[in-house]
Amino acid sequence: MKNFDYYKPDTLKEASELLLKLDKSYIINGGTDVVVRLRNELMEPDALINIKEIKSLHEIIEEEESITVGACVTMNEMAHHKAVIHDFGILVDAVHYAGSGQVRNLATMAGNICNASPLADSATPLLVYDAKVLVYSPNGDREIPITEFFKGVRKIALEKGEIVTGVRINKYKSVKGVFRKFSRRKEVDLSTVCSSVASVDGEIKIAFGSVAPIPLRAYKTEEFLKDKELTDEVIKEASKIARTEVSPIDDIRASKEYRLDMVELSVVRGLEHIRDN
Template sequence: MVLNGGTDVVIQLRDRLINPEYVVDIKRIPGLDELRFSKEEGLHIGACVNMNRLGGDENVRTYYPFLANAALSVGSKQVRNRATCAGNLINASPLADTSTPLLCLEAVLEVEGPDGKREIPINEFFVFVRKTTLQKDEIVTGIRVPYYEGAEGIFTKVSRRNKVDLSTVCSTVMKYAGQYRAAFGSVAPTPRRLPKTEACLNEGPLDDARIDRAVELALSEVSPIDDVRASKQYRLDVVAMALRRGLESLG
């Protein structure tokens, strides 16, 4: 069992949900805390970069503000000093806050294991609730995020309480080179892009009828459940609201 920020592992240990023979702390491995950006290579987020550092980074705030907002929406300040972006993805919760901006940005996970290095595009990473395509004995060493000149995005998080809460629904709507992308969390077993919705939005000019049609498609592409945090219906209402508000802001 790999220990990074520990904000999921430690809780699972305390609740006796896991009983690993060994817990290996990776925080001191050189290079894993690297956070660098260039317009040519994009953004590299080392596996041990925590949420406060990611969300507060000047380049991330300038070139990926919606990713910064997502990172800073996680937990409390204390939790964000521990929690890492890589851990947020590997935990594979359906409502991982940094997953929807990274899905829209088509980030790539850099993986290393006994057989060497490989890369997994984020849209092939999530399999089911808490299940990913990461193999046994592999670890994620970093996340690569391409740079999109002039891209804009809106991150929305709706939760029961404004701060220190999990998402009831989270989403990112992104516009790049006149094309829209949309990803939602906590509306399906994994966070996901909405391809049919995006296709509709990218077919022609964005007018009211198209937005209505896109919202309708979005609702057909998600499959939220009733749980202790919200009803299915409320989540559907929020999906519609977040998509509309996102599109209105992006124009």
């Protein structure tokens, strides 16, 4: 492993300046992805910038309309937060399946989405909630809709010097839905396919992970379902449309065929859940 410099700035400004100044510099947050990539020599940074000293990033802020989860809030802190549990059950379910209990004591949701793995566990719930990614930028703060955040495998919509400070999710009047993770083993495994299927204020929203270069929404399926009664026939047809919206590959975790079957199944079981509960 190559040597690198390590910084622990107290402010976002300092962190951002370091990112701008130093070549091959990366943010380290919970470290559960970065450390593994360092060990396996998949990344060779010149500098790592730890943002955990920045106090404001550790908060979960509940407002009337929304909840904002700070970038440094760990998955376990978030998943045990009363307001988050109350309003964002699908997200809590998803986060429960991220890594192991030990990993979730360190890992953060911001880190999970910034790592931009196609199978990020927290991505599909954020997609169906239409979450906003809050970004500190040297040119002024901005918000990126989660649906525009993922750009490719390990590629995200941040410019140099920008730092994710948190994720804001609107509180909806009614959300009904399920997160489902298909994996070789139920606990402590990577998703073969993951999905969130929800009715958000009456509108069906569907998102998949691990079946394309990025976690994505199934817009065509959603469009098809608009204003339709969830009969068995409609559900079946929706599941077939969903199959066409994804582009999974064969890898050692599963074949393309199995992934497509699980995409279909997610839609069937997700919509049945919405209809029958």
